[in-house]
Amino acid sequence: MIAPQRVTDILITLVSTESVNPDLVSGGSGERQIASYVAAFLKDAGLHSELVEIAPGRFNVIGRLRGKETGKALLLNGHLDTVGVTGMDDPFSARVENGRLFGRGAQDMKSGLAAILTAAEALARDGLPGGELIVAAVADEEYRSIGTSDVIARGIRADAAVVTEPTGLEIAAAHKGFAWAAVETYGRAAHGSRPADGVDAIAHMGRVLRDIENLQQRLAASPGHPLLGPGSVHASIISGGQELSSYPARCRLDLERRLIPGEGGPTLEAEIGDILARLSAADPRFKATYSPGYWASSLETPSETPIVGVLARVAREVLGREPEIGAVSFWTDAALLSAAGIPAVLLGPTGAGLHSDMEYVELDSVFACAEILYHCTRQFCQKSR
Numbered sequence: 001m002i003a004p005q006r007v008t009d010i011l012i013t014l015v016s017t018e019s020v021n022p023d024l025v026s027g028g029s030g031e032r033q034i035a036s037y038v039a040a041f042l043k044d045a046g047l048h049s050e051l052v053e054i055a056p057g058r059f060n061v062i063g064r065l066r067g068k069e070t071g072k073a074l075l076l077n078g079h080l081d082t083v084g085v086t087g088m089d090d091p092f093s094a095r096v097e098n099g100r101l102f103g104r105g106a107q108d109m110k111s112g113l114a115a116i117l118t119a120a121e122a123l124a125r126d127g128l129p130g131g132e133l134i135v136a137a138v139a140d141e142e143y144r145s146i147g148t149s150d151v152i153a154r155g156i157r158a159d160a161a162v163v164t165e166p167t168g169l170e171i172a173a174a175h176k177g178f179a180w181a182a183v184e185t186y187g188r189a190a191h192g193s194r195p196a197d198g199v200d201a202i203a204h205m206g207r208v209l210r211d212i213e214n215l216q217q218r219l220a221a222s223p224g225h226p227l228l229g230p231g232s233v234h235a236s237i238i239s240g241g242q243e244l245s246s247y248p249a250r251c252r253l254d255l256e257r258r259l260i261p262g263e264g265g266p267t268l269e270a271e272i273g274d275i276l277a278r279l280s281a282a283d284p285r286f287k288a289t290y291s292p293g294y295w296a297s298s299l300e301t302p303s304e305t306p307i308v309g310v311l312a313r314v315a316r317e318v319l320g321r322e323p324e325i326g327a328v329s330f331w332t333d334a335a336l337l338s339a340a341g342i343p344a345v346l347l348g349p350t351g352a353g354l355h356s357d358m359e360y361v362e363l364d365s366v367f368a369c370a371e372i373l374y375h376c377t378r379q380f381c382q383k384s385r
Protein backbone atom coordinates (compact mmCIF):
# COMPACT_ATOMS: atom_id res chain seq x y z
CA MET A 1 0.00 0.00 0.00
CA ILE A 2 1.16 3.49 -0.86
CA ALA A 3 1.37 6.37 1.62
CA PRO A 4 0.34 9.61 -0.16
CA GLN A 5 2.64 11.82 1.96
CA ARG A 6 5.60 9.62 1.01
CA VAL A 7 4.86 10.13 -2.70
CA THR A 8 4.55 13.90 -2.21
CA ASP A 9 7.82 14.14 -0.27
CA ILE A 10 9.73 12.20 -2.95
CA LEU A 11 8.21 14.31 -5.72
CA ILE A 12 9.15 17.54 -3.92
CA THR A 13 12.76 16.36 -3.70
CA LEU A 14 12.81 15.40 -7.39
CA VAL A 15 11.25 18.65 -8.65
CA SER A 16 13.44 20.85 -6.45
CA THR A 17 16.56 19.13 -7.84
CA GLU A 18 17.33 20.88 -11.15
CA SER A 19 18.11 18.36 -13.90
CA VAL A 20 17.79 20.35 -17.12
CA ASN A 21 19.22 18.43 -20.07
CA PRO A 22 22.57 20.13 -20.89
CA ASP A 23 22.46 19.04 -24.54
CA LEU A 24 19.12 20.82 -24.89
CA VAL A 25 19.92 23.94 -22.84
CA SER A 26 23.54 24.96 -22.25
CA GLY A 27 24.23 25.32 -18.54
CA GLY A 28 21.69 22.63 -17.59
CA SER A 29 22.95 20.48 -14.70
CA GLY A 30 22.09 17.11 -16.18
CA GLU A 31 21.44 14.07 -14.05
CA ARG A 32 24.41 13.84 -11.64
CA GLN A 33 22.66 15.14 -8.53
CA ILE A 34 19.20 13.69 -9.12
CA ALA A 35 20.64 10.29 -10.10
CA SER A 36 22.69 10.20 -6.89
CA TYR A 37 19.51 10.82 -4.92
CA VAL A 38 17.59 8.09 -6.80
CA ALA A 39 20.46 5.58 -6.43
CA ALA A 40 20.64 6.20 -2.67
CA PHE A 41 16.84 6.03 -2.37
CA LEU A 42 16.65 2.63 -4.06
CA LYS A 43 19.56 1.28 -2.01
CA ASP A 44 17.94 2.44 1.24
CA ALA A 45 14.66 0.89 0.11
CA GLY A 46 16.40 -2.47 -0.18
CA LEU A 47 16.92 -2.81 -3.94
CA HIS A 48 20.22 -3.63 -5.59
CA SER A 49 21.06 -0.16 -6.88
CA GLU A 50 23.65 0.91 -9.42
CA LEU A 51 24.62 4.44 -10.51
CA VAL A 52 26.02 4.30 -14.05
CA GLU A 53 27.88 7.18 -15.74
CA ILE A 54 26.90 6.61 -19.36
CA ALA A 55 28.65 9.73 -20.74
CA PRO A 56 30.66 12.45 -18.98
CA GLY A 57 28.33 13.95 -16.35
CA ARG A 58 25.32 11.90 -17.56
CA PHE A 59 23.92 9.18 -15.29
CA ASN A 60 21.42 6.32 -15.26
CA VAL A 61 20.28 4.44 -12.18
CA ILE A 62 19.37 0.75 -12.37
CA GLY A 63 17.56 -0.81 -9.43
CA ARG A 64 16.74 -4.51 -9.12
CA LEU A 65 14.44 -6.37 -6.76
CA ARG A 66 14.17 -10.15 -7.00
CA GLY A 67 11.02 -12.00 -6.02
CA LYS A 68 10.87 -14.99 -3.69
CA GLU A 69 10.17 -17.33 -6.60
CA THR A 70 11.00 -17.30 -10.27
CA GLY A 71 8.68 -15.44 -12.56
CA LYS A 72 8.65 -12.64 -15.11
CA ALA A 73 10.69 -9.44 -15.14
CA LEU A 74 9.01 -6.04 -15.36
CA LEU A 75 10.94 -2.88 -16.22
CA LEU A 76 9.64 0.44 -14.87
CA ASN A 77 11.26 3.25 -16.82
CA GLY A 78 11.28 7.00 -16.17
CA HIS A 79 13.58 9.80 -17.28
CA LEU A 80 15.54 12.04 -14.92
CA ASP A 81 16.11 15.01 -17.23
CA THR A 82 13.80 17.91 -18.02
CA VAL A 83 13.57 20.60 -20.69
CA GLY A 84 14.66 24.19 -19.87
CA VAL A 85 12.91 26.70 -17.62
CA THR A 86 12.73 29.86 -19.76
CA GLY A 87 9.76 32.01 -18.73
CA MET A 88 9.05 30.10 -15.51
CA ASP A 89 8.73 32.08 -12.27
CA ASP A 90 9.68 29.43 -9.76
CA PRO A 91 10.68 26.29 -11.64
CA PHE A 92 12.19 24.40 -8.68
CA SER A 93 9.96 25.49 -5.79
CA ALA A 94 7.78 22.34 -5.98
CA ARG A 95 4.93 24.45 -4.58
CA VAL A 96 1.79 22.52 -3.58
CA GLU A 97 -1.56 24.27 -3.97
CA ASN A 98 -5.08 22.82 -4.13
CA GLY A 99 -3.82 19.29 -4.67
CA ARG A 100 -1.47 20.30 -7.47
CA LEU A 101 2.31 20.34 -7.38
CA PHE A 102 3.96 22.97 -9.60
CA GLY A 103 7.40 23.14 -11.18
CA ARG A 104 9.54 22.01 -14.10
CA GLY A 105 9.26 18.25 -14.44
CA ALA A 106 6.17 18.06 -12.19
CA GLN A 107 4.24 16.45 -15.05
CA ASP A 108 7.07 15.40 -17.40
CA MET A 109 8.04 13.26 -15.68
CA LYS A 110 9.24 13.49 -12.12
CA SER A 111 5.73 12.59 -10.95
CA GLY A 112 5.90 9.33 -12.91
CA LEU A 113 9.36 8.73 -11.47
CA ALA A 114 8.13 9.44 -7.91
CA ALA A 115 5.37 6.86 -8.49
CA ILE A 116 7.98 4.29 -9.59
CA LEU A 117 10.21 4.99 -6.59
CA THR A 118 7.37 4.77 -4.08
CA ALA A 119 6.06 1.56 -5.63
CA ALA A 120 9.58 0.04 -5.61
CA GLU A 121 10.05 0.97 -1.96
CA ALA A 122 6.70 -0.58 -1.00
CA LEU A 123 7.45 -3.73 -3.01
CA ALA A 124 10.83 -4.13 -1.31
CA ARG A 125 9.19 -3.64 2.09
CA ASP A 126 6.29 -6.07 1.44
CA GLY A 127 8.35 -8.55 -0.60
CA LEU A 128 7.87 -9.40 -4.25
CA PRO A 129 6.21 -12.82 -4.56
CA GLY A 130 7.91 -13.77 -7.82
CA GLY A 131 9.95 -12.60 -10.76
CA GLU A 132 11.98 -9.42 -10.81
CA LEU A 133 11.36 -5.69 -10.76
CA ILE A 134 13.88 -3.60 -12.68
CA VAL A 135 13.79 0.17 -12.19
CA ALA A 136 15.53 2.25 -14.87
CA ALA A 137 15.80 5.97 -14.07
CA VAL A 138 17.43 7.29 -17.21
CA ALA A 139 19.24 10.29 -18.62
CA ASP A 140 18.59 12.34 -21.72
CA GLU A 141 15.10 11.34 -22.84
CA GLU A 142 14.44 14.95 -23.88
CA TYR A 143 17.25 14.96 -26.45
CA ARG A 144 18.63 11.73 -27.88
CA SER A 145 17.72 9.12 -25.26
CA ILE A 146 21.29 8.02 -24.56
CA GLY A 147 19.97 6.80 -21.18
CA THR A 148 17.49 4.17 -22.37
CA SER A 149 19.80 3.34 -25.30
CA ASP A 150 22.48 2.49 -22.74
CA VAL A 151 20.07 0.33 -20.72
CA ILE A 152 19.40 -1.68 -23.89
CA ALA A 153 23.07 -1.77 -24.94
CA ARG A 154 23.97 -3.24 -21.53
CA GLY A 155 21.71 -6.18 -22.30
CA ILE A 156 19.09 -5.40 -19.67
CA ARG A 157 15.93 -7.21 -20.77
CA ALA A 158 12.51 -7.75 -19.27
CA ASP A 159 9.25 -9.44 -20.24
CA ALA A 160 7.54 -6.03 -20.42
CA ALA A 161 8.09 -2.37 -19.63
CA VAL A 162 5.90 0.41 -18.28
CA VAL A 163 7.09 3.95 -18.98
CA THR A 164 5.36 6.41 -16.65
CA GLU A 165 5.20 9.45 -18.92
CA PRO A 166 2.04 11.50 -18.22
CA THR A 167 -1.01 9.86 -19.79
CA GLY A 168 -3.78 11.06 -17.46
CA LEU A 169 -3.83 7.52 -15.98
CA GLU A 170 -4.88 6.02 -19.32
CA ILE A 171 -2.88 3.30 -21.04
CA ALA A 172 -1.02 4.41 -24.14
CA ALA A 173 0.18 1.63 -26.40
CA ALA A 174 1.12 3.73 -29.43
CA HIS A 175 2.79 6.97 -30.44
CA LYS A 176 4.55 8.41 -33.46
CA GLY A 177 8.27 8.38 -34.16
CA PHE A 178 10.30 11.25 -35.57
CA ALA A 179 13.16 11.94 -37.99
CA TRP A 180 15.41 14.98 -38.20
CA ALA A 181 17.31 16.11 -41.30
CA ALA A 182 18.97 19.14 -42.87
CA VAL A 183 18.85 20.51 -46.41
CA GLU A 184 21.43 22.97 -47.71
CA THR A 185 21.04 24.99 -50.89
CA TYR A 186 24.09 26.47 -52.61
CA GLY A 187 23.98 29.70 -54.59
CA ARG A 188 26.76 31.98 -55.76
CA ALA A 189 27.85 34.99 -53.67
CA ALA A 190 27.97 38.23 -55.67
CA HIS A 191 27.63 41.95 -55.11
CA GLY A 192 23.96 42.82 -54.75
CA SER A 193 24.20 45.13 -57.77
CA ARG A 194 25.21 42.29 -60.11
CA PRO A 195 22.19 39.99 -60.57
CA ALA A 196 23.80 38.31 -63.56
CA ASP A 197 26.63 37.00 -61.34
CA GLY A 198 24.69 36.00 -58.20
CA VAL A 199 22.63 32.89 -57.47
CA ASP A 200 20.26 33.32 -54.50
CA ALA A 201 20.53 30.27 -52.22
CA ILE A 202 17.70 31.55 -49.99
CA ALA A 203 15.27 31.90 -52.90
CA HIS A 204 16.18 28.36 -53.93
CA MET A 205 15.40 27.18 -50.41
CA GLY A 206 12.02 28.87 -50.88
CA ARG A 207 11.30 26.32 -53.61
CA VAL A 208 12.21 23.52 -51.20
CA LEU A 209 9.93 25.02 -48.52
CA ARG A 210 7.01 25.26 -50.93
CA ASP A 211 7.42 21.58 -51.83
CA ILE A 212 7.71 20.60 -48.15
CA GLU A 213 4.40 22.39 -47.56
CA ASN A 214 2.89 20.45 -50.44
CA LEU A 215 4.26 17.22 -48.97
CA GLN A 216 2.64 18.12 -45.64
CA GLN A 217 -0.71 18.68 -47.37
CA ARG A 218 -0.47 15.28 -49.06
CA LEU A 219 0.39 13.60 -45.74
CA ALA A 220 -2.48 15.36 -43.94
CA ALA A 221 -4.90 14.13 -46.63
CA SER A 222 -3.75 10.51 -46.33
CA PRO A 223 -5.63 8.10 -44.03
CA GLY A 224 -2.56 7.24 -41.95
CA HIS A 225 -2.65 4.87 -38.98
CA PRO A 226 -5.92 3.85 -37.25
CA LEU A 227 -4.78 5.13 -33.82
CA LEU A 228 -2.21 7.74 -34.79
CA GLY A 229 -3.53 9.29 -37.98
CA PRO A 230 -1.10 10.44 -40.69
CA GLY A 231 2.55 11.43 -40.33
CA SER A 232 3.58 15.06 -40.77
CA VAL A 233 6.51 17.24 -41.81
CA HIS A 234 7.51 20.79 -40.87
CA ALA A 235 10.42 23.24 -41.14
CA SER A 236 12.21 23.79 -37.80
CA ILE A 237 15.20 26.16 -38.15
CA ILE A 238 16.46 28.17 -41.12
CA SER A 239 19.61 30.22 -41.62
CA GLY A 240 21.40 31.71 -44.61
CA GLY A 241 23.05 34.70 -46.20
CA GLN A 242 26.10 36.83 -45.35
CA GLU A 243 25.06 40.51 -45.44
CA LEU A 244 22.41 42.84 -46.83
CA SER A 245 24.20 43.83 -50.01
CA SER A 246 25.18 40.37 -51.25
CA TYR A 247 23.60 37.38 -52.93
CA PRO A 248 23.46 34.58 -50.35
CA ALA A 249 25.81 31.70 -51.12
CA ARG A 250 24.22 29.20 -48.73
CA CYS A 251 21.01 28.49 -46.91
CA ARG A 252 20.41 25.70 -44.38
CA LEU A 253 17.07 24.30 -43.31
CA ASP A 254 16.63 21.86 -40.40
CA LEU A 255 13.37 19.96 -40.52
CA GLU A 256 11.41 17.29 -38.73
CA ARG A 257 9.11 14.51 -39.90
CA ARG A 258 6.76 12.71 -37.50
CA LEU A 259 6.54 9.02 -38.37
CA ILE A 260 3.79 6.41 -38.15
CA PRO A 261 4.42 2.64 -37.98
CA GLY A 262 6.13 1.50 -41.18
CA GLU A 263 7.94 4.83 -41.65
CA GLY A 264 11.53 5.67 -40.68
CA GLY A 265 14.45 7.99 -41.44
CA PRO A 266 14.69 6.54 -44.97
CA THR A 267 11.06 7.61 -45.61
CA LEU A 268 12.01 11.27 -45.14
CA GLU A 269 15.21 10.81 -47.14
CA ALA A 270 13.22 9.43 -50.08
CA GLU A 271 10.58 12.20 -49.89
CA ILE A 272 13.10 15.07 -49.73
CA GLY A 273 15.38 13.34 -52.25
CA ASP A 274 12.47 13.31 -54.65
CA ILE A 275 11.81 17.04 -54.11
CA LEU A 276 15.48 17.95 -54.64
CA ALA A 277 15.76 15.79 -57.76
CA ARG A 278 12.71 17.48 -59.33
CA LEU A 279 13.97 20.97 -58.48
CA SER A 280 17.43 20.16 -59.93
CA ALA A 281 15.89 18.79 -63.10
CA ALA A 282 13.79 21.96 -63.50
CA ASP A 283 16.70 24.40 -63.07
CA PRO A 284 20.38 23.51 -63.62
CA ARG A 285 21.44 26.32 -61.25
CA PHE A 286 19.57 24.67 -58.35
CA LYS A 287 22.06 22.86 -56.12
CA ALA A 288 21.21 21.26 -52.81
CA THR A 289 22.32 18.48 -50.47
CA TYR A 290 20.42 16.38 -47.95
CA SER A 291 21.91 15.31 -44.59
CA PRO A 292 19.99 12.70 -42.59
CA GLY A 293 19.91 13.23 -38.81
CA TYR A 294 18.78 11.28 -35.75
CA TRP A 295 15.53 9.37 -36.04
CA ALA A 296 13.53 7.16 -33.73
CA SER A 297 10.71 4.84 -34.64
CA SER A 298 7.09 4.89 -33.52
CA LEU A 299 5.53 2.70 -30.80
CA GLU A 300 2.79 0.18 -31.49
CA THR A 301 2.20 -2.46 -28.81
CA PRO A 302 -0.73 -4.77 -29.63
CA SER A 303 -3.53 -4.61 -27.06
CA GLU A 304 -3.43 -8.41 -26.59
CA THR A 305 0.13 -8.14 -25.14
CA PRO A 306 0.04 -9.52 -21.53
CA ILE A 307 1.25 -6.29 -19.88
CA VAL A 308 -1.68 -4.38 -21.41
CA GLY A 309 -4.14 -6.84 -19.88
CA VAL A 310 -2.55 -6.80 -16.40
CA LEU A 311 -2.23 -3.02 -16.37
CA ALA A 312 -5.83 -2.53 -17.53
CA ARG A 313 -7.16 -4.92 -14.86
CA VAL A 314 -5.16 -3.29 -12.06
CA ALA A 315 -5.99 0.24 -13.23
CA ARG A 316 -9.69 -0.68 -13.26
CA GLU A 317 -9.44 -1.91 -9.64
CA VAL A 318 -7.51 1.13 -8.41
CA LEU A 319 -9.41 3.81 -10.36
CA GLY A 320 -12.86 2.26 -10.27
CA ARG A 321 -13.30 2.90 -13.98
CA GLU A 322 -12.23 1.35 -17.25
CA PRO A 323 -8.91 2.85 -18.45
CA GLU A 324 -8.70 3.86 -22.10
CA ILE A 325 -6.18 2.04 -24.25
CA GLY A 326 -5.02 4.54 -26.84
CA ALA A 327 -2.18 6.70 -28.07
CA VAL A 328 -0.27 9.83 -27.04
CA SER A 329 0.94 12.57 -29.36
CA PHE A 330 4.53 12.76 -28.10
CA TRP A 331 7.48 10.41 -28.57
CA THR A 332 8.87 8.39 -25.62
CA ASP A 333 11.60 5.91 -24.71
CA ALA A 334 8.95 3.16 -24.87
CA ALA A 335 9.64 3.01 -28.61
CA LEU A 336 13.30 2.09 -27.98
CA LEU A 337 12.36 -0.60 -25.44
CA SER A 338 9.77 -2.01 -27.80
CA ALA A 339 12.27 -2.07 -30.69
CA ALA A 340 14.66 -4.00 -28.39
CA GLY A 341 12.02 -6.70 -27.94
CA ILE A 342 10.54 -5.52 -24.63
CA PRO A 343 6.77 -4.95 -25.07
CA ALA A 344 6.29 -1.44 -23.70
CA VAL A 345 3.31 0.70 -22.74
CA LEU A 346 2.80 4.04 -21.02
CA LEU A 347 0.79 4.87 -17.94
CA GLY A 348 1.45 7.97 -15.88
CA PRO A 349 -0.16 10.78 -13.87
CA THR A 350 -2.45 13.65 -14.85
CA GLY A 351 -1.19 17.20 -15.23
CA ALA A 352 -0.67 20.03 -17.66
CA GLY A 353 1.91 22.36 -19.11
CA LEU A 354 4.62 19.96 -20.14
CA HIS A 355 7.46 21.93 -21.79
CA SER A 356 5.57 25.20 -21.07
CA ASP A 357 6.03 27.97 -18.48
CA MET A 358 3.37 26.65 -16.05
CA GLU A 359 3.72 22.93 -15.38
CA TYR A 360 1.89 20.97 -12.69
CA VAL A 361 0.67 17.52 -11.75
CA GLU A 362 -2.46 16.44 -9.86
CA LEU A 363 -1.12 14.76 -6.72
CA ASP A 364 -4.05 12.33 -6.45
CA SER A 365 -3.10 10.95 -9.86
CA VAL A 366 0.49 10.36 -8.70
CA PHE A 367 -0.76 8.38 -5.68
CA ALA A 368 -3.02 6.33 -7.96
CA CYS A 369 -0.17 5.77 -10.41
CA ALA A 370 2.08 4.46 -7.60
CA GLU A 371 -0.72 2.17 -6.41
CA ILE A 372 -1.24 0.82 -9.94
CA LEU A 373 2.49 0.18 -10.42
CA TYR A 374 2.68 -1.64 -7.08
CA HIS A 375 -0.13 -4.08 -7.92
CA CYS A 376 0.82 -4.37 -11.59
CA THR A 377 4.36 -5.44 -10.66
CA ARG A 378 3.16 -8.03 -8.13
CA GLN A 379 0.65 -9.51 -10.56
CA PHE A 380 2.72 -9.38 -13.75
CA CYS A 381 5.93 -10.79 -12.24
CA GLN A 382 4.34 -13.65 -10.33
CA LYS A 383 4.85 -17.03 -11.94
CA SER A 384 1.59 -18.18 -13.45
CA ARG A 385 0.32 -21.36 -11.87
Ligand SMILES: [Zn+2]
Binding pocket: 079, 108, 109, 141, 165
Ligand atom coordinates in the same frame (compact mmCIF):
# COMPACT_ATOMS: atom_id res chain seq x y z
ZN1 LIG B 1 8.96 12.99 -20.76
